Amino acid sequence: MDRKLTLISASAGFGKTTLVTEWIANCERPVAWLSLDEGDDNSIRFFTHLVAALQSIDENMGEGVVGLLNSPQMPSTESILTAFLNEISAISYKFVLVLDDYHVIDSKWIDDAFIFLLEHLPPQIHLVIATRENPRLPLGRLRAQGHLTELRATDLRFTSGEAAVFLNEMMGLSLSTEEITALETRTEGWITGLQLAALSMQGRNDTSAFIRAFTGDNRYILDYLVEEVLQRQPDHVRSFLVQTSILDRLHGPLCDVVTGQDDGNARLDALERGNFFVVSLDDRRQWYRYHHLFAEVLYAHLREDQPDQVVILHRRASMWYEQHGFEADAIRHGLAAKDFARTADLLELAWPEMRRNRQGVAVLGWMKALPDELVNCRPVLSVVYAWALLAGGELKDVEDRLKSAERWLEATTNQQPNALVGMIIINEEEFRGLQSTIAVYRAAHAQALGDVDATIKYARRVLELVHEDDHLRYGAAAGLLGLALWTSGYLEAAHRTFADGMASVRLSGAISDAIEGSLALANIRIAQGRLRSAIRSYEQGLRFAKEHGEPVPRGTANMYVGMSELYCEYNELDAATQHLLRSKEEGERTGFPPNQHRWRVAMARILEAKGDLEGALELLLEAEELYVSDFFPNVRPIGAVKTRVWLKQGRFVEALDWAREQGLSGQDELTYMREFEHITLARLFLARFTRDRSDRALHEAMRLLKRLLEAAEEGGRTGSSNEILVLQALSYYFQGDIPAALVPLDRVLTQAEPEGYVRIFLDEGQPMAELLEVAVKHGIAPNYAHQLLAAFGQKQDRTPSKQVLSEPLSEREHEVLRLLRTDLSGPDIARQLIVSLNTLRTHTKNIYSKLEVNNRRAAVRRAEELDLF
Numbered sequence: 047m048d049r050k051l052t053l054i055s056a057s058a059g060f061g062k063t064t065l066v067t068e069w070i071a072n073c074e075r076p077v078a079w080l081s082l083d084e085g086d087d088n089s090i091r092f093f094t095h096l097v098a099a100l101q102s103i104d105e106n107m108g109e110g111v112v113g114l115l116n117s118p119q120m121p122s123t124e125s126i127l128t129a130f131l132n133e134i135s136a137i138s139y140k141f142v143l144v145l146d147d148y149h150v151i152d153s154k155w156i157d158d159a160f161i162f163l164l165e166h167l168p169p170q171i172h173l174v175i176a177t178r179e180n181p182r183l184p185l186g187r188l189r190a191q192g193h194l195t196e197l198r199a200t201d202l203r204f205t206s207g208e209a210a211v212f213l214n215e216m217m218g219l220s221l222s223t224e225e226i227t228a229l230e231t232r233t234e235g236w237i238t239g240l241q242l243a244a245l246s247m248q249g250r251n252d253t254s255a256f257i258r259a260f261t262g263d264n265r266y267i268l269d270y271l272v273e274e275v276l277q278r279q280p281d282h283v284r285s286f287l288v289q290t291s292i293l294d295r296l297h298g299p300l301c302d303v304v305t306g307q308d309d310g311n312a313r314l315d316a317l318e319r320g321n322f323f324v325v326s327l328d329d330r331r332q333w334y335r336y337h338h339l340f341a342e343v344l345y346a347h348l349r350e351d352q353p354d355q356v357v358i359l360h361r362r363a364s365m366w367y368e369q370h371g372f373e374a375d376a377i378r379h380g381l382a383a384k385d386f387a388r389t390a391d392l393l394e395l396a397w398p399e400m401r402r403n404r405q406g407v408a409v410l411g412w413m414k415a416l417p418d419e420l421v422n423c424r425p426v427l428s429v430v431y432a433w434a435l436l437a438g439g440e441l442k443d444v445e446d447r448l449k450s451a452e453r454w455l456e457a458t459t460n461q462q463p464n465a466l467v468g469m470i471i472i473n474e475e476e477f478r479g480l481q482s483t484i485a486v487y488r489a490a491h492a493q494a495l496g497d498v499d500a501t502i503k504y505a506r507r508v509l510e511l512v513h514e515d516d517h518l519r520y521g522a523a524a525g526l527l528g529l530a531l532w533t534s535g536y537l538e539a540a541h542r543t544f545a546d547g548m549a550s551v552r553l554s555g556a557i558s559d560a561i562e563g564s565l566a567l568a569n570i571r572i573a574q575g576r577l578r579s580a581i582r583s584y585e586q587g588l589r590f591a592k593e594h595g596e597p598v599p600r601g602t603a604n605m606y607v608g609m610s611e612l613y614c615e616y617n618e619l620d621a622a623t624q625h626l627l628r629s630k631e632e633g634e635r636t637g638f639p640p641n642q643h644r645w646r647v648a649m650a651r652i653l654e655a656k657g658d659l660e661g662a663l664e665l666l667l668e669a670e671e672l673y674v675s676d677f678f679p680n681v682r683p684i685g686a687v688k689t690r691v692w693l694k695q696g697r698f699v700e701a702l703d704w705a706r707e708q709g710l711s712g713q714d715e716l717t718y719m720r721e722f723e724h725i726t727l728a729r730l731f732l733a734r735f736t737r738d739r740s741d742r743a744l745h746e747a748m749r750l751l752k753r754l755l756e757a758a759e760e761g762g763r764t765g766s767s768n769e770i771l772v773l774q775a776l777s778y779y780f781q782g783d784i785p786a787a788l789v790p791l792d793r794v795l796t797q798a799e800p801e802g803y804v805r806i807f808l809d810e811g812q813p814m815a816e817l818l819e820v821a822v823k824h825g826i827a828p829n830y831a832h833q834l835l836a837a838f839g840q841k842q843d844r845t846p847s848k849q850v851l852s853e854p855l856s857e858r859e860h861e862v863l864r865l866l867r868t869d870l871s872g873p874d875i876a877r878q879l880i881v882s883l884n885t886l887r888t889h890t891k892n893i894y895s896k897l898e899v900n901n902r903r904a905a906v907r908r909a910e911e912l913d914l915f
Contacts, residue, residue, distance in 0.1 A: 047073070047140075049193050050167050053185070054176045056199035059238025059337070062176040063146055063325050065202065075172070076103040076141040081327055081335065083294055084150050090405055091374075092156060093126055102328070103141055107133060123159045125600070127166075128633070135168045148177035157182040164188065203235030212237075217244035221253065228257050238337070245322075246278065269343060276347065286313055288352070291344035292359050292382070295327065296334040303366045304359050357383045368392060373399070374408065381415045390420055390427055394472040397430045406437025423468045425451040426476045432487050436494070444491045448484050455481055482511040482519050489526045493677055501530040514550065521550030525563065526677070532570055533679040535718030535761045541570045557594045561587045561601035566678055568608050573681070575764025577612055577801040584608045603633035603640040610648050614655060617804035617837055622652050643669040647687060649880065654691060655805060658858030661885050663691050681719060686726045693733050701730050712750040716757045721766055724754055728773055735780060748777050768794050768806055772814070779813050784820055791817055795827035807834050853896050855914070862889045863914065867906050 054062045070077045080099040097108035110129040151157075160173075161183060167173065175181060188194035204212065209230040213219045221229070233239030247253050276284050289305045290296055298311030307313075314334050317324045327333040336344065349356060360383035367376035373396040380389030393412060400409055413421065413431045421427050428451035435444045454469050471477045485507040492500035508523030528544025531537075548563035564587030571580040584605045591602040606629035613622040626649055629640045650665035666688045673684060689704045710727045714720070731747035734740050751774050758766040771794035778787035798806065807814050815838045818831045855863065858879075865875045876886040894900055897908045909915060 047075075047172050049195050050164055050173060051183075051188060051193060052172070052174045052195045052197075053181070054174070054197045054202075055178070055180055056197075056202050057178050059236055060199055060202040061237045062202070064237075065197075066144055066146070066174060066176055067325075070142060070144065070174075073142060076139070077144060078103050078141065079144045079146065079327075081146045081325070082148060082150055084152075091408070096130075099143070104137075107137070109133070123155055124162060125633070127159055127162050131163070131166050131168060134171050137170050140170050140172070142172045142174060144174040144176070146176045148175045148181050149179040154182075164193070202237070204230065204237055204240060205235065206230050209235065209240055212240060213244055217241075217248070219244060219247060219253070225254060225257055232257070249278075273347075276344075282307065283313070288344050288348045289355065289359055291336065291341050291348055292356070292379075293363060294335065296324065296336070297332060300363065300366050304362045357385075359383075361385050364389070374405075377412055381412060386416055386420050390416055390424060390470075391472045393430065394424065394426050394476070397426070397433075397473070398476065401433065406434050410434035410438045410440070422450050424470045424472075425454040425480060426471065426473050429476075429480060429483055429487065432484075432491075436487060436490060441491060441494055444487070448488060448491075451480060452484060455484075479516075479519070482508050482516075482523075485511060486519060486522055486526075489523065490677075493526055493529060498530045498533050501526055505530065517550045517554035518556065521547045521552075521554060521556075521559075523547070524550060525559075529566070529677050529679065532566070533719060535721075535763065537570050537574050537762055541567060541574075544570070552590070557590060558600040561590050561599055562604070563587075564590070565601065565604050565608060569678070572612075573763050573765045575768055575797060575801060577615065577803070581609065581612055584612075603629045604644070605629075606632060607640045607645055607648050611651065614648070614651050615805050616802055617655070617808060619652055619655055622648075626652070643672040643674070643684070646672065647684060650687070650691075653858065653881075654694070655809070656858050656861070657856035658881075658889075659691055659695050660888055661858060661879075661881050663688065663695075664882065664885055666691065679719060682722045686723045689726055690729065693729055698733060698737060701733070705730055712746045716753060718757075718761060718763070721754065721758065721763070724750065725766065725769055725773070728754065728770075732773065732777060732780070744777065744780065748774070751777065764797055768798055768803065771797075772806060772810060775817060776810060776813055779817055784817075787817055788821060788824060788826060791821055792826045795821065795830055799827060799830040804834065804837055808837055855893065855896060859889055859893050859896075860914070862886065863893055863905065863909055866890070866893075866902050867909075867915065 054066060056062055070079075078099040079102070080095055093111060097111050100107040108130070110133050111126055160181070164173070164183065185194060189196075206227055210221075210223070210226045213221055213226060213229070229240060229243055233243070243257075247256055250256060276287065279287070286301070286305050286307060290301050293300065293304065296310075296314055298314060301310035301314065302308050314324060315331065316322075318326060318331070318334065324334045324336055327335060335341075348359075360379045364376045364379035364383055364385060367373075367379060373392060377389055377392050377396070380386075380392060389412075393409070393416075397409070400406075409430065413427075413434050416427075421431060428447045432444045432447035432451075435441065435447065454466070457466050457469075476483070485504045489501050489504035489508065492498075492504060505523045505527035508519060509527070512519045512523070514520050524543055524547025526547075528540050528542075528547055531540035531543055534540075544563065544566055548560050548567070551563065552560035564583050568580040568583035568587075571577070571583060587605045588602065591599055591605075606625045610622045610625035610629065613619075613625060626645065629645065633640050646665040646669035650662040650669070653659075653665065654662040666684055670684045670688070685704060685708070689701045692698075692701045692704075705727055708723060710720075710723060712727070712731070714724065716724060728747045728750045731743045731750065734743035735747065751770055755767055755770045755774070758764075758770060771790040774790040775787045775794070778784070778790075807818070815835065818835050818838075821831045822828050822835070861879065862875065865878065870878065872886060872890075873883060876883045879886065881889075890902075890905075893905055897905050897912075899905045899908050
């Protein structure tokens with residue numbers, strides 16, 4: 047129990063579940079038990095079942111997870127598990143969580159979830175996994191760390207002595223030692239084979255002949271023995287077993303409906319007491335399941351002996367589930383019964399709740415199982431299909447499904463009775479709002495395809511159709527319209543429209559969406575060069591979160607990432623770092639970590655500002671792998687950010703390759719979506735000039751910058767124009783034309799001073815410092831220029847070693863050097879600096895090289911001699 051995980055892994059029928067059941071009865075800890083099935087690949091269903099299992103021990107356990115599942119946007123697996131772990135950590139007692147039949151899961155995200163869980167498992171919980179196959183977990187590492195207890199088939203096989211006790215004492219047989227040995231040899235200690243053999247031999251006089259009659263592998267033995275067992279049962283018992291084999295879960299009243307009998311509870315109880323391959327799923331003995339192999343063989347008998355009954359039995363199960371509020375089970379059995387019309391009714395009625403719970407993947411599978419001719423005459427169901435396709439990322443057929451629904455709406459609007467023959471409407475409320483719903487999905491579909499014009503067209507259509515009181519539809523449409531305007535570069539209109547949409551969304555109760563909206567509003571303000579307004583947007587998002595209370599809504603941690611980016615521009619690097627740390631802590635506490643790729647981009651920016659270009663590059667590479675596209679326009683591609691770091695490192699070839707891969711040239715038509723990339727291309731031209739003194743490259747840079755400035759100023763994108771003006775000033779500086787350089791410098795200082803820009807100047811290095819000194823002499827923004835020069839001076843003061851070393855230490859290397867002087871281990875230093883161990887080793891190697899030493903102690907001694915501390 048002091049280890050994290052107990053793993054019981056063996057093929058079917060070795061008694062894994064029975065063993066765990068016996069063990070937990072004596073472990074003196076509360077136990078939560080979750081029996082997994084194929085349907086648990088769905089994230090909503092999995093976490094819902096997990097919470098239900100936990101609440102069997104404590105009805106309040108998992109409330110935070112439930113809050114996340116009910117949030118407007120489906121949180122990440124890591125978010126939910128973090129919330130789960132935080133709740134477990136607050137519990138005062140220890141308990142066990144059992145995951146039975148883990149092998150039925152074929153989902154990488156569940157495997158990743160449990161890897162995360164095991165890495166952060168608090169001492170309150172012990173995890174037990176029973177499976178037929180090795181789970182895709184880091185078992186080798188867990189073994190090496192002493193966190194794993196394993197039981198395999200060799201541990202579970204019955205010895206001859208155990209077989210004798212079971213067969214003669216437990217099952218009431220009188221077998222000889224030779225007969226027991228023969229059975230144990232034939233079954234290889236496989237308890238299922240022994241159990242079925244015992245059931246088959248009860249009441250027989252020819253046990254020796256029976257034992258000689260079967261040979262072969264487990265599958266053959268199972269088929270043979272199940273047949274033997276079934277033939278020996280009374281008709282009503284055999285009928286019950288075969289007919290209920292269609293059910294994943296057995297419940298007395300459900301079994302009564304399916305079989306037409308009235309003794310379901312008693313029958314299940316008798317089967318359990320008689321060791322008849324049923325497993326209890328709850329403490330109250332209300333729900334059971336058959337052993338999977340046993341159920342498979344029973345179902346094979348049903349299909350072979352009573353094929354006409356299969357559909358009837360599934361229909362009965364579906365109707366029972368429907369009456370008792372189990373919509374998903376009702377739909378699943380309805381499809382198995384080929385009861386398509388009734389199942390379509392169920393789907394149409396259940397859709398609003400399934401849409402709220404984001405069950406799009408499950409719904410898509412069900413929709414594909416329905417005949418097209420049935421879906422096409424149901425306008426609401428056609429829209430359900432379109433929604434499920436969007437949710438599943440299958441964009442190709444979305445428009446066809448929307449058109450199918452639209453044809454019925456047009457016939458209704460035009461009052462064409464003949465055209466409406468065959469139309470079926472079950473959900474009247476959804477049908478009444480179908481026109482605006484179709485327009486919303488068309489706008490979302492267009493946005494997913496990158497079709498800005500169509501997004502604007504359909505979003506405006508929704509706004510014409512719905513009243514402002516329809517907060518969710520109105521807010522969604524206004525939000526999509528704002529995003530399209532942002533993508534097009536119409537920033538002020540985008541901000542106004544998107545803010546209007548988010549106000550409606552907030553009124554609808556979707557607080558998480560409103561908080562995430564603050565992120566978009568701040569990004570628009572940053573593009574406009576209005577940094578202080580951007581900070582107010584982030585602060586507003588945090589106010590929304592505070593007013594909402596617990597549980598903290600999704601998106602809250604992202605507000606701190608945005609604040610960090612702004613404080614980095616202000617050159618308040620410690621504050622910027624603290625905001626990122628606060629973001630991470632807040633995300634871990636609430637189960638909603640910040641956007642993973644954006645967090646890394648922000649941290650990379652801080653490392654770059656500190657001179658740690660390798661560390662920045664490593665984070666950017668991670669960010670590229672983690673990037674997930676969303677509805678926000680990707681106006682600062684990570685590839686372009688990475689290229690700028692390459693240029694600072696002098697890696698001109700890699701930067702040039704990037705420009706070629708993107709198909710960029712100085713003659714391109716300029717758009718807002720590629721503005722950041724084209725400014726990066728201008729930097730590449732300038733880098734070529736400073737390296738090769740290529741006049742052509744300089745002229746290309748200046749022509750491109752002139753065109754970029756005109757476009758940015760026309761679009762009110764002051765954030766871009768500030769950077770362009772800085773580069774124009776440097777272009778003239780590189781030519782030696784200082785008077786010409788002061789013209790754009792004057793303009794950018796005038797624009798940047800009220801908003802507090804700093805890094806935009808500092809990042810350009812010594813040439814910009816020299817230009818600022820000239821600006822002071824000419825009386826250009828003297829106070830602001832003095833402040834910037836002071837920031838340059840502070841940066842230089844932190845690297846005094848450049849006067850005594852042939853190659854100075856970077857700021858990051860100074861930080862590493864100071865920590866090398868402490869007693870911290872390498873991994874501890876890496877954690878404190880928030881870098882990987884490999885990055886730390888690179889810094890250490892560079893320090894040793896510059897100090898001309900070969901170990902840590904010598905490095906510290908040499909640094910003390912040079913007064914580097």
